[in-house]
Amino acid sequence: MHTDFGDNHPIRPMAKDPILVYQMDERSEGVALFRLPLPMIQQYQDQPTNPHRHDHYTCFFLEEGTISTRIDFQPVIINKTSFLLSYPGQIHQVGSAYSCKGWILGFDAKLIDEGVRHVFEQSLSTITLLTLDEQEQDWFRSMLMMIDRSLHENKTYLFHHKLVQTLLNGFIYRVAAIFQLQLNDRIRDYSLRSLALTKNFRQLLTQQVLTCKKPSDYAQRLNMSASHLNDTVKSVTGFSVTYHIQQAVLAEAQRLLVYTDLSIQEIAARLGYEDPKYFIRLFGKAAGLSPTKFRKNNT
Structure with a gap:
């Protein structure tokens, strides 16, 4: 713009x-x-x-x-x-x-x-x-x-x-x-308590996604069990806490792949993954194709 x-x-x-x-x-x-x-x-x-x-x-x-x-x-x-x-x-x-x-x-x-x-x-x-x-x-x-x-x-x-x-x-x-x-x-079909908890999780996810990758990390910060957090978030959004974390990481990874010249290893490190191979596996599972192929298809 x-x-x-x-x-x-x-x-x-x-x-x-x-x-x-x-x-x-x-x-x-x-x-x-x-x-x-x-x-x-x-x-x-x-x-x-x-x-x-x-x-x-x-x-x-x-x-x-x-x-x-x-x-x-x-x-x-x-x-x-x-x-x-x-x-x-x-x-x-x-x-x-x-x-x-x-x-x-x-x-x-x-x-x-x-x-x-x-x-x-x-x-x-x-x-x-x-x-x-x-x-x-x-x-x-x-x-x-x-x-x-x-x-x-x-x-x-x-x-x-x-x-x-x-x-x-x-x-x-x-x-x-x-x-x-x-x-x-x-x-309107969801309880106020469930909605408030889900919104708090979404806000925390936006702030901490580069450093917190496990549902238990978010549950601990919200002072509840991981199972309760997951059940609540899934009831409101239809998706698990793990899915939301993966999608937030995936979105930033896609941005960096398409709009920068950073290597896959550099992107993995920027997203908080010390092992690039692990990051590649996670990306492939979430996106349905490898980081390299995603970059090639979108540039």
């Missing part, structure tokens, strides 16, 4: 990661808002953008047009009835964008309320794509316009940063509320 930016741009590329990472410039307020169309979007009507990560949350809100993108290998279509929130670390690659008008909002996780952040981190889905009605679309549009005006005001005004942060939190509170309502429609 990005090309090279000027020196004063609030989002900057970071070259240290093997996959291109765009991070908030230290001189920014931790918030970046772009109004579509942008030249970089128009360039990619018929060809995919370069894959990249963000070190921050990113929201996509369209008033007109359609964007076809992939988030961690999953195809996603964004239009005026939908709203996409992507998480830090996920890989983006826009496939096509036509007649787009709308907004892209990026913001540092530390600026938003911790409770709201937990709602997203504990999500049972890795893609947060909301459906908006006309009233919600109007509300989002108005809030984004207020955030835009506030970002361009004189930054020496008293409480300027607090104003921007307050508007941002109001915007994200509404996103979280809609997200929770739509989630509740899908999970």
Whole structure:
């Protein structure tokens, strides 16, 4: 979604990661808002953008047009009835964008309320794509316009940063509320306790997957038996704790295989496996083909 930016741009590329990472410039307020169309979007009507990560949350809100993108290998279509929130670390690659008008909002996780952040981190889905009605679309549009005006005001005004942060939190509170309502429609058959435990596990998995590979590791951190954790997670999601761990590791391995030139041995070490052969066996079992073949088929 990005090309090279000027020196004063609030989002900057970071070259240290093997996959291109765009991070908030230290001189920014931790918030970046772009109004579509942008030249970089128009360039990619018929060809995919370069894959990249963000070190921050990113929201996509369209008033007109359609964007076809992939988030961690999953195809996603964004239009005026939908709203996409992507998480830090996920890989983006826009496939096509036509007649787009709308907004892209990026913001540092530390600026938003911790409770709201937990709602997203504990999500049972890795893609947060909301459906908006006309009233919600109007509300989002108005809030984004207020955030835009506030970002361009004189930054020496008293409480300027607090104003921007307050508007941002109001915007994200509404996103979280809609997200929770739509989630509740899908999970109403499960107990609140089971859902809370599964969400806590999902959040912990996101934070610890590179260092914790066993169900017992997560059960210990959640102060329960591995069997109870597994039974609960499986009842809510349909899959075991081991499966979720494998899928989280697999997703990061696939990113590194396709979007970097790291060797299989280097990828194994980055994912916490001292024995590359063991990693290759695990990848093959989860993906159905070897890391080498997966890389060849996707590059």
